Amino acid sequence: MKLFECQNCRQPLYFENTLCERCGYRLGYLPDVGTLSAIDPTDHDGVWSALATSEPLYKFCANAELDACNWMLPADSSDTHCAACRHNRTIPDLSDTANLTLWRKLELAKHHLFYTLTNLTLPLQTRIENPEEGLAFDFLSDTVAADGTVTPVLTGHANGLITINVAEADDAEREKRRTDMGEPYRTLLGHFRHEIGHYVWDRQVRDDPALLKRFRALFGDERQDYGEALKRHYANGAPANWQANFVSSYATAHPWEDFAETWAHYLHIVDTLETARAFGLRIRPRISEGAELESEIDFNPHKARHIEDLIDPWLPLTYAVNSLNRSMGQPDLYPFILSASVIEKLGFMNGMVRGL
Template sequence: MKLFKCQACGHLLYFENRACERCVHRLGYLPDASTLSALEPDGGTTWRALAQSEGADRFCSNAEFDACNWLVPATSGEAYCTACRHNGVIPDPSVPANLAAWRVMELAKHRLFYTLLQLRLPLVTRAEDPEHGLVFEFLAEPPANDGPKVMTGHDEGLITIALSEANDLERERRRTAMGEPYRTLLGHFRHEVGHHYWDLLVRDGGRLAACRAVFGNEREDYGEALQRHYRTGAPADWQERFVSAYATTHPWEDFAETWAHYLHIIDTIEMAEAFGIRVGPPLDDSGTLSADFGVDADSGADIGQVVEDWLPLTFALNSLNRCMGQPDLYPFIINPPVVEKLGFIHGLVRDAGR
């Protein structure tokens, strides 16, 4: 993620801002230009974006519910923006609790789409590809004892996210119950979309043999592997070869967990670079905790360079969190086998982006 600036007054902005806090200009995100723009009314429902010299835009239809601040060209026949046209099922917005949770869901989903677009990954809707197009269903739990719980998961491009994951208390309860050091809504989106890109870039992209050499054989019975994981847990030495305990479940989950961490790393390093952050503690005589960021999808850096920047940054961020009495921001260890897995995904993403 990068920083944005109001074109009307120069005030720095968050990606999610709807209006500039200094000059109160309304703001909208232009996905094709990858920028958040101050807007001027252009008559009726259209706006003129100060970040571009020509053309008018209108807001995505989900702006009606304050669930989206992305723009669509006024000449487009699309009612929804690049991110929202991948929605299949949304919760009933007439229910206040549903609307509040859905807005939280959309904040995370739009951050996901920012990164997918930056990496130039393929994005095909369900309307364009009824069998494998990417589509999201945000489902509310049924009334107590009136049907099974909603399970977050992926099936051939269909990603289901339980609406309850937008509730901080419920998500923390599940994180604790499942022994997870990290559980966020954005993390869910990044993990589940990893399954989708395994289908597209590995299975359908002719990379099965190469992927098996790194992650293992995905033909292992998934249901049995899942039961074994919840019955016995991860192996005692899992940190030597996997990025998380859940990654040990099955090669599919190892890929999806590693994919999610790759997006964590790329997005956070981009933000560190946007802030001009440099890491170089004077006490570090060896220089192993020094980092000068500048890695992005087009930098040409290999995965070793990416990780060399990432580790000092996480050491610094974890140290800052501890000063506030908070858990480590990034409570994970990246050993050489994990670097190899990240490198495989780095290559997939680059090839797809080309």
């Protein structure tokens, strides 16, 4: 994520800001320009001009009225929802105020995802554009029967439809699930990045013979029974030496899950490196062999041609931020090991995105 500033007063801004705290200007994110902009009202109700660009005029996404979106679209667009929100198929019952709070968290994570996907220029068809496999989201809650029986909603992906359990937006509930499942890392944004990986596989790899061949050489044959593979994984766990070839224990379950987990980490790396670049971070450890950990993030990670361009600064950066977290008594920000095999898989992702 890059840094933003108010075009009126130069106050630093966060991606989710809707109002400049210094000068009071209303703010809107312009996905076509890739920036958060201070905006001025025009003579037409609901139409705004952006200080970041002279044209076009803009209107807010319909979800802005619910304080769930700050994205804008051209004022003359026939769409009522922005490039991120128009992929929603089902949202929670917003008459429940708790659901409204959780949905806003879901939308923030989803918009963060779309920021990166847009920067990587990935194809994002809606269900209207592609009724069978267009990208859509169902945000659902567990159901409780009259006898108290709970039917849980499983987060997952099927033919472009991504289902997210609304409970994942509850920090305490998500942490409980992370602990119960023995995961070192579980975030709402991480769920979105993982599930979109399945969509990317369908759109980019499945029907491309050359990419599919390379995929199978690295990740394995996805034609093995998926349901049986998951049963084995949950019954037996990951192999003892899984870190030599996989980015997470869950990635060992099936080649599809390996791809989705690796894709999620690719987005973690790209987005975090962009943030580090925006802050002008330079790492120069003051130890005798610190030269091996020196790095300066001064490039656009969305346009890196080689995976080494990402990994070389990533390893020193994670060592630094993990150390900072430990100084605050917090767990490592990035508690993962990137083996040579995993880096090769990340290279597959970068090559696929770059068309190399």
